[in-house]
Amino acid sequence: MAHHSYKLYYFNIRARAEPARFLFHLAGVPYEDVRIEREDWPNHKEEMPWGQIPVLEVDGKKLGQTAAIYQYLANQFGYNGKSDWETAQVQELIGSVEDVFNAMHPIFMVQDEAEKKKLMEKFVADTLIPYLTRLQKRFEANGTDYFVGNSLTVADLLLMVTFAAFKENFAPGVVEKFPKLDGFLAKISEEPKIKEWIEKRPKTDM
């Protein structure tokens, strides 16, 4: 099998890059985990194809867009489902997480703390809780330890990272109201290679 050289560019946080970092670790494939400090970002922006990160570089060629990066790596390493239909479900789940973050993102732009808190509460009630309710139903209906089929996919990795982010940063106490989702997070985090990366990765706030 051909050897490729990989570089992943992102900020020094978990967030959008983390599922990709997990994929590399699960596959046992070496890569350069390039972490750009926020103050340094303006110096690098023009190097990136669409002026954004994360970016994946494969043998010198750059690829932007989080979902494209997840799909590419998941395809290379075998974490994209076992059929076209499963792959579509993986993509559906990835798209659904993106929708939730798009709904939340404008709230961070708000300066007034009281306003921000109100908007966050509305987001939790109107968007997050209905979303987690549907996700939990879907997870139960699938009947395995995973969201798609009966093996780990990049959708599971993204959801794991996302649930952890809500618990630790954005909406503490909410994921805990969904025992199956909280249970999924706990169980997946114990899988050996996943646990290994969680333990050895740089410790960051987000």
Added chain:
Amino acid sequence: MSPPHYKLTYFNMMGRAEPMRLMFAYAGVPYEDNRIEKEQWPALKSHMPNGQIPVLEVDGKQLSQSMAISTFLAKKFGLDGKDDWESAKVQEMLGTLDDVKLKFRPWMMEQDANKKAEIFKTVLTETIDPYLERLSETLKKNGSGYFVGQKPTQVDFHLFHIFNWWQQGNIATESIKKHPELVAFTEKMGSNPKIKQWLEKRPKTAM
């Protein structure tokens, strides 16, 4: 093995479903074009797996999220690039288009005509013009007349829909005119007999 039965459910408009309808037409694959009126939506919402449309039903199994639907069909119709890298480049372009569409939202949501015009001016200079510039560069650099690889991919259908819609609605006309390759691309796609046939027979809606 009998071909799958496809049903695409969306509002009676082009919007997020149109690139898929264009692909069905191009591939010559029959499907049920299930259009629902806005008043019917609240009652149907709870029946959709994620409370959203478009939804693609394949032999009774439902799939939501336009990119998932589009990619699933693109793979079936040979419109997803020739290898994993091209397929990833296709996803990258779909993602950047989605980012651009997000920036349109305030303009689309605004009801007041004056405010709407003001918002559009900003969207034009900050988002549309730079984006068209990038698209034009990408098309020229790729050199095949398509945005990724040597043959049509789903990206070409998504972008054709946007340009065709703008043409129809006289949106950003001056901006597009600055890019003859984008104009030529739109004409080339539109003159494909299968696409042309669909454009002529499809229900006429503003969006």
